[in-house]
Amino acid sequence: MTYQEFKDAVVRYAGQRQIGEYELYFTERDSAKVEIYKEEIKSYKTESGMGICFRCIADGKAGYASTENLTAEEAESLVLRAWDNAVSIESEEECFIHEPGDSYAAVEQDGGAAPQGTRLVEAALGLQRELYQADARVIDGTQSFVAYGEEKYAICNSKGLDLEDRVSYSICYAMPLVSEGGEMYDGLKDKMGRLEDFDLKAIAGEAVEDAVSTIGAGGVSSGSYNVVFSNRVMATLLAAYAPVFSAEAAQQGMSLLNGREGEKIAADMVTITDDPRYEGGVVKRTFDGEGVAAYEKNVVEQGRLVTLLHNLKTAAAAGVKSTGNASKASYSSVVGVSPFLFYIQPVEGTLEDILAQAGEGIYVTEVSGLHAGTNSVTGDFSLSSKGFLVKEGRKGVPVKNFTVSGNFFTLLKDIQGVGADLDFLGSNFGSPSVLVPALAVAGE
Amino acid sequence: MLSRQLLTEALGRALSTGADYAEVYAEHTRNKTINLVAGKTDKIGDGVVSGVGIRIFKGTRCVCGCASSLDSQAVLDCASRVAQALQEATQVEHVVLRERLFGDVHPIKIVPAGVENSYKIDFMRQMCQAAMSYSDEISQVTGSFLEADHRILIATSEGLLAQDRQIRTRVSVSSVASGGGENQTGTVSPGARKGLELFEDLNPAELGREASAQAVTMLHAGYITGGTMPVAIENGFGGVIFHEACGHSLEASCVALGQSQFAGMLGEQIANPKVTAIDDGTIPNGWGSVNIDDEGTPSRKNVLIEKGVLKTYMVDKLNGRRMGMESTGSSRRQGYQYEPTSRMTNTYIAAGEDRDEDIIASIEYGLYAKKMGGGSVNPVTGQFNFAVNEGYIIRNGKICEPVRGASLIGKGSDIIRDIDMVGSKVARAQGMCGASSGSIPTDVGQPLIRVSSITVGGR
Numbered sequence: 001m002t003y004q005e006f007k008d009a010v011v012r013y014a015g016q017r018q019i020g021e022y023e024l025y026f027t028e029r030d031s032a033k034v035e036i037y038k039e040e041i042k043s044y045k046t047e048s049g050m051g052i053c054f055r056c057i058a059d060g061k062a063g064y065a066s067t068e069n070l071t072a073e074e075a076e077s078l079v080l081r082a083w084d085n086a087v088s089i090e091s092e093e094e095c096f097i098h099e100p101g102d103s104y105a106a107v108e109q110d111g112g113a114a115p116q117g118t119r120l121v122e123a124a125l126g127l128q129r130e131l132y133q134a135d136a137r138v139i140d141g142t143q144s145f146v147a148y149g150e151e152k153y154a155i156c157n158s159k160g161l162d163l164e165d166r167v168s169y170s171i172c173y174a175m176p177l178v179s180e181g182g183e184m185y186d187g188l189k190d191k192m193g194r195l196e197d198f199d200l201k202a203i204a205g206e207a208v209e210d211a212v213s214t215i216g217a218g219g220v221s222s223g224s225y226n227v228v229f230s231n232r233v234m235a236t237l238l239a240a241y242a243p244v245f246s247a248e249a250a251q252q253g254m255s256l257l258n259g260r261e262g263e264k265i266a267a268d269m270v271t272i273t274d275d276p277r278y279e280g281g282v283v284k285r286t287f288d289g290e291g292v293a294a295y296e297k298n299v300v301e302q303g304r305l306v307t308l309l310h311n312l313k314t315a316a317a318a319g320v321k322s323t324g325n326a327s328k329a330s331y332s333s334v335v336g337v338s339p340f341l342f343y344i345q346p347v348e349g350t351l352e353d354i355l356a357q358a359g360e361g362i363y364v365t366e367v368s369g370l371h372a373g374t375n376s377v378t379g380d381f382s383l384s385s386k387g388f389l390v391k392e393g394r395k396g397v398p399v400k401n402f403t404v405s406g407n408f409f410t411l412l413k414d415i416q417g418v419g420a421d422l423d424f425l426g427s428n429f430g431s432p433s434v435l436v437p438a439l440a441v442a443g444e
Numbered sequence: 445m446l447s448r449q450l451l452t453e454a455l456g457r458a459l460s461t462g463a464d465y466a467e468v469y470a471e472h473t474r475n476k477t478i479n480l481v482a483g484k485t486d487k488i489g490d491g492v493v494s495g496v497g498i499r500i501f502k503g504t505r506c507v508c509g510c511a512s513s514l515d516s517q518a519v520l521d522c523a524s525r526v527a528q529a530l531q532e533a534t535q536v537e538h539v540v541l542r543e544r545l546f547g548d549v550h551p552i553k554i555v556p557a558g559v560e561n562s563y564k565i566d567f568m569r570q571m572c573q574a575a576m577s578y579s580d581e582i583s584q585v586t587g588s589f590l591e592a593d594h595r596i597l598i599a600t601s602e603g604l605l606a607q608d609r610q611i612r613t614r615v616s617v618s619s620v621a622s623g624g625g626e627n628q629t630g631t632v633s634p635g636a637r638k639g640l641e642l643f644e645d646l647n648p649a650e651l652g653r654e655a656s657a658q659a660v661t662m663l664h665a666g667y668i669t670g671g672t673m674p675v676a677i678e679n680g681f682g683g684v685i686f687h688e689a690c691g692h693s694l695e696a697s698c699v700a701l702g703q704s705q706f707a708g709m710l711g712e713q714i715a716n717p718k719v720t721a722i723d724d725g726t727i728p729n730g731w732g733s734v735n736i737d738d739e740g741t742p743s744r745k746n747v748l749i750e751k752g753v754l755k756t757y758m759v760d761k762l763n764g765r766r767m768g769m770e771s772t773g774s775s776r777r778q779g780y781q782y783e784p785t786s787r788m789t790n791t792y793i794a795a796g797e798d799r800d801e802d803i804i805a806s807i808e809y810g811l812y813a814k815k816m817g818g819g820s821v822n823p824v825t826g827q828f829n830f831a832v833n834e835g836y837i838i839r840n841g842k843i844c845e846p847v848r849g850a851s852l853i854g855k856g857s858d859i860i861r862d863i864d865m866v867g868s869k870v871a872r873a874q875g876m877c878g879a880s881s882g883s884i885p886t887d888v889g890q891p892l893i894r895v896s897s898i899t900v901g902g903r
Binding site: 037041045046049050051063068069081082089092141143177184185186252256368373375377378380382400402405406442 | 472478479481482484485486487488489490491492493494495504505506507508509510511512513514515522525526529561562565583584586620622625626627628629667669670671672701702703705781783817818819820822824825827828829830831848849850851853854855899900901902903
């Protein structure tokens with residue numbers, strides 16, 4: 001059965017069951033990925049996938065069912081399951097099928113076209129060669145991969161809404177392994193964008209530098225330190241705590257920002273923006289998971305919480321308008337709330353300026369164990385970290401094997417410096433380098 | 445799921461350009477999740493995942509493809525697409541498939557999909573109500589129910605045709621305790637490779653109270669002062685320490701590429717002689733158990749470390765080719781969209797001979813980690829970290845006040861040498877393990893253990 005035939009069957013069954021309000025959410029994905037080990041293709045993978053989610057409203061409650069199996073039997077089952085699930089919902093908040101009428105932006109996607117022939121393989125092999133050439137200490141175990149993907153998101157509903165977004169992107173990962181003095185050190189650099197824009201030599205250079213710079217890293221004495229988070233580490237933290245800005249989490253008592261709109265929650269220099277069509281961003285979206293138009297908004301402006309992120313349900317419960325942040329992690333997910341491209345606005349100065357401002361402290365370039373070490377309900381974090389000591393305002397010797405601990409809500413208020421060096425982690429989170437005074441560090 | 449004729453044709457196509465091995469993996473999975481917030485059903489997820497993943501090997505190279513359809517044309521197209529990427533020869537191969545039945549040691553009494561939502565919700569409600577009424581300080585309770593009915597079929601150019609049906613059920617309750625502008629949380633989430641008979645093993649009110657007790661205890665706890673100290677780690681989810689610190693580094697996926705801290709160390713004493721560690725996918729109804737792995741190899745009990753000596757790695761077919769080792773039945777994938785690789789099933793440190801009270805009494809000043817949170821590891825360096833969700837200070841051999849904010853960090857190869865006392869009461873707990881081949885159910889486990897010295901992060 002084609003998607004169109006399946007869709008027609010679902011609409012027919014919904015009609016027979018006298019289900020008046022419903023929506024079909026459809027995603028399609030094609031991708032190819034090449035992985036290199038030594039100087040050979042280790043794996044070449046192609047993927048072609050799609051999925052459909054049917055959502056219907058029964059007495060204000062939303063029921064969902066999804067499938068990848070396009071048969072007539074499944075079309076009927078989808079409608080029955082979704083209805084069954086809708087009538088099992090007890091929470092009082094009302095859910096909605098969105099009316100047409102928003103004004104949707106027209107966007108030019110610039111993720112590039114599908115690489116032809118052996119372009120992807122050549123890029124991956126080229127990246128691997130650059131890794132080996134970057135430093136004599138690079139050893140086997142080093143890996144590179146390059147991937148290209150195209151995705152389509154479509155939504156249509158019983159009120160006549162019919163929308164579609166298409167995005168494409170290439171990603172490369174350089175993962176060198178270097179060996180010195182019997183110890184192994186790994187590095188990483190990833191890049192997302194257009195394949196033709198990737199500077200393989202530069203990417204390999206940064207990845208190897210990431211590994212080599214940690215050679216001989218020592219420990220840190222426990223204590224309180226001025227901490228400079230690198231732009232990407234700060235973006236990682238922002239990603240881990242993005243749920244605290246969700247009105248859904250707030251309304252459920254799972255975010256300490258509940259009811260604090262209008263209050264100062266961060267230092268004056270902190271402005272946090274969500275921009276679904278960030279200029280220069282790889283993935284640009286025009287509508288959210290419920291079909292509401294997506295738009296740019298400041299969530300925190302000069303330290304003040306302007307708004308939480310809303311979908312139609314949370315907005316109705318709060319008596320405000322949706323901010324167009326209904327999210328579906330995959331086609332099969334139930335609607336939640338999350339930002340599109342969420343980033344801390346750049347302020348002033350290079351990384352060196354921020355390190356100079358810190359004077360003495362630690363520059364953290366890598367944190368790990370986020371799913372265990374961060375808790376968005378409490379705001380507490382305790383993260384295994386790597387980085388460099390900061391001495392007399394300059395980057396000093398490498399250090400590892402320590403944890404940096406604190407609380408995200410306190411950290412936002414304590415921020416003393418925000419650089420101009422905005423960088424992004426994949427397509428969802430970004431930040432400049434940030435200086436936070438007096439964080440607890442546990443080491444030796 | 446797919447006819448023998450279709451499988452034979454797909455394998456023939458996949459082999460047609462010079463591959464020396466081909467495999468078709470088909471999946472049909474039905475998942476359901478039910479979430480309760482404040483005692484009321486809030487969201488229900490209900491999905492069918494079905495598709496095919498095809499792999500071919502030529503030496504140690506692998507080409508794979510997947511399609512989200514079990515339609516004959518889609519399966520054959522996928523096989524052709526995979527074959528096209530190789531193009532090293534033209535050959536006609538005819539595979540004769542012989543179906544094998546490996547038996548099922550995980551009986552299922554009540555298939556969850558056949559039971560109405562209300563039955564599942566009733567159980568959850570009891571759990572959540574008990575959690576909510578535990579204390580006035582409990583400000584929110586969420587509950588979740590998860591069922592998965594995962595059917596797989598594997599056919600290979602070696603003639604193997606095998607199937608498995610894996611049914612799993614899990615419940616979870618999370619409590620938030622609030623006071624003084626602060627929140628603390630507590631969570632309990634048991635599961636098994638069982639149907640709804642799992643409910644018979646569980647007392648919903650007890651689960652709810654356990655989650656709330658943890659949240660309330662932590663709300664009144666002070667922050668631990670970080671430093672290096674001895675740590676006693678409780679049984680059950682405490683086993684996450686072995687899973688993260690060593691288990692991942694013993695997977696062929698990193699050993700074969702020379703990326704593991706334990707590569708090339710078979711037969712060597714890598715751990716304290718008190719440590720015996722096992723990965724066993726055959727435990728009846730175990731959360732991480734499988735009858736066959738995702739390459740069709742029967743699961744088995746692998747002794748990884750015996751009295752401190754490294755006995756084997758966990759090996760899949762492709763990495764086995766690099767290492768010159770046979771599969772240990774350890775190949776796993778979340779589903780058809782993922783390339784399988786060597787992973788853990790139910791991994792635990794075996795019982796030792798120390799008494800729990802002696803372990804606690806032996807520590808003058810240290811940490812008792814009663815409940816561990818999750819963790820992560822870099823298998824290359826062995827550097828791991830994990831969160832202690834419920835911890836207490838040990839002073840003069842006695843468990844004293846609770847402390848929050850503790851995390852354990854260190855290096856896998858160090859910590860397994862530093863496990864110097866091992867208790868006798870093994871318990872297992874359930875987790876989801878994420879890696880390149882997706883998110884899969886795994887059990888972790890151990891008795892109470894003592895680590896003589898470890899860096900504890902705090903403030």
